[in-house]
Amino acid sequence: MKVLIIGNGGREHAIGRKLAASPQKPTLIFAPGNPGMEALGSCFSVAAEDFRGLLSLAQSQKADLTIVGPEQPLVGGLADLFLANGLKIFGPDRAAAALEGSKAFSKDFMSRHGIPTARYRTFRALEPARAHLREVGAPIVIKASGLAGGKGAVVCMTLPEAESAIQSMLGPKAVFGAAGSEVVMEEFMEGEEASLFALTDGTSFVLLPTAQDHKRIGDGDTGPNTGGMGAYAPAPLMTPALLEEASRTIVAPTLDGMRREGAPYTGILYVGLMITPQGPKVVEYNCRFGDPETQVILPILQEDLLELILASVEGGLDRIKVAPTKEWAAVVVMASRGYPGPYETGIPISGLDQVQALANSHAIHAGTKRMQEKLVTAGGRVLGMVGQGPTLEEAIAAAYAGTAKAEFPGAQFRKDIGKKGLARL
Numbered sequence: 001m002k003v004l005i006i007g008n009g010g011r012e013h014a015i016g017r018k019l020a021a022s023p024q025k026p027t028l029i030f031a032p033g034n035p036g037m038e039a040l041g042s043c044f045s046v047a048a049e050d051f052r053g054l055l056s057l058a059q060s061q062k063a064d065l066t067i068v069g070p071e072q073p074l075v076g077g078l079a080d081l082f083l084a085n086g087l088k089i090f091g092p093d094r095a096a097a098a099l100e101g102s103k104a105f106s107k108d109f110m111s112r113h114g115i116p117t118a119r120y121r122t123f124r125a126l127e128p129a130r131a132h133l134r135e136v137g138a139p140i141v142i143k144a145s146g147l148a149g150g151k152g153a154v155v156c157m158t159l160p161e162a163e164s165a166i167q168s169m170l171g172p173k174a175v176f177g178a179a180g181s182e183v184v185m186e187e188f189m190e191g192e193e194a195s196l197f198a199l200t201d202g203t204s205f206v207l208l209p210t211a212q213d214h215k216r217i218g219d220g221d222t223g224p225n226t227g228g229m230g231a232y233a234p235a236p237l238m239t240p241a242l243l244e245e246a247s248r249t250i251v252a253p254t255l256d257g258m259r260r261e262g263a264p265y266t267g268i269l270y271v272g273l274m275i276t277p278q279g280p281k282v283v284e285y286n287c288r289f290g291d292p293e294t295q296v297i298l299p300i301l302q303e304d305l306l307e308l309i310l311a312s313v314e315g316g317l318d319r320i321k322v323a324p325t326k327e328w329a330a331v332v333v334m335a336s337r338g339y340p341g342p343y344e345t346g347i348p349i350s351g352l353d354q355v356q357a358l359a360n361s362h363a364i365h366a367g368t369k370r371m372q373e374k375l376v377t378a379g380g381r382v383l384g385m386v387g388q389g390p391t392l393e394e395a396i397a398a399a400y401a402g403t404a405k406a407e408f409p410g411a412q413f414r415k416d417i418g419k420k421g422l423a424r425l
């Protein structure tokens with residue numbers, strides 16, 4: 001079987017690595033891929049935004065299955081194009097991907113179906129938004145409705161912060177363009193976050209291992225939000241009772257609701273959860289695997305990912321069970337100096353051969369590229385150092401052992417990945 005994986009980040013490298021270990025021994029191809037994926041299969045320089053190019057690649061390479069890593073192509077309708085051409089693709093179509101593509105849609109959807117989430121109002125103009133702010137006060141969370149690369153949500157603890165967030169989205173110098181022309185203002189939820197992944201064929205679903213991300217740039221969850229600076233799995237916060245509650249009050253009604261609204265959801269539904277004193281509530285939906293969470297949930301998943309994905313695409317997930325994990329995993333993201341602000345690229349990376357020599361650690365490539373045969377940085381999040389072990393402590397130690405070997409000038413990473421998990425054990 002030939003499988004095409006679309007994307008060029010850590011998530012897609014982790015998916016490729018897991019599929020390469022499948023007993024079905026698929027042939028893997030990537031578009032566009034990155035240097036980490038070159039070891040797993042052929043990379044074709046077709047961008048994830050080039051829908052026609054991707055379609056003709058899948059056709060000319062006779063891909064039996066395409067797996068879409070990032071959200072933009074799904075929100076833009078890549079699955080619709082592939083399905084219309086009779087090709088198998090893993091990921092929701094455009095109508096279903098709106099759960100991530102439009103926060104205004106997803107909040108209204110949750111409200112229609114009684115799915116627990118923060119109270120909210122949606123605004124398209126500055127003055128009504130400011131009037132609402134004066135009425136409800138801070139803390140408050142201000143979000144650009146459209147896709148903003150994980151940077152569209154601003155948690156505002158004070159009124160002036162909220163005022164400037166609204167200005168930056170709806171004011172004359174809007175920073176998110178069309179993505180921010182509609183703004184969701186929502187109640188601040190107290191609690192700890194967890195990432196929940198449901199793999200679904202539209203009707204049945206299985207839950208993959210839970211994970212906890214570390215969104216802020218700084219230790220102790222300080223500083224600005226990032227795409228995610230590290231993760232570990234499973235998340236002890238998600239007890240069996242909480243998992244059952246989240247399945248019953250969130251995942252099942254979400255899939256039922258989408259089906260009843262004529263937009264059945266297939267693929268991975270990633271639910272960002274806040275565990276509040278009133279129970280689990282939805283922070284956001286994503287229509288794809290999480291990054292960096294995928295780097296830790298896949299290594300400890302005992303099932304064949306390819307079998308799960310095929311069951312999602314073809315139906316029949318009701319026959320599949322996902323066993324509780326036996327191991328732990330942690331990933332520490334090594335990011336460029338300056339990230340999540342402006343950063344330089346093209347910085348030489350070394351030491352990955354030494355990471356490879358470690359027993360329980362491996363390196364995932366996120367933002368890397370080759371320049372004249374040399375491996376250099378090519379993004380904000382550059383590498384994911386993944387560790388596995390029989391305890392969370394050992395997994396974390398194995399991840400940090402990787403960060404001690406891999407190197408690039410200016411590399412920054414958090415020193416407290418997994419601490420919250422350890423505190424719960």
Ligand code: AMP
Pocket residue numbers: 118141143150151152153154155186187188189190193215225272283284
């Ligand atoms: P989002 O882009 O919606 O996932 O938001 C990014 C991050 O902002 C989340 O992971 C949370 O840490 C935080 N956040 C978003 N919405 C809320 C909320 N209503 N209450 C508290 N924190 C939030």
Ligand code: GLY
Pocket residue numbers: 150213227228286289290291292293
């Ligand atoms: N780790 C957060 C995300 O993938 O959106």
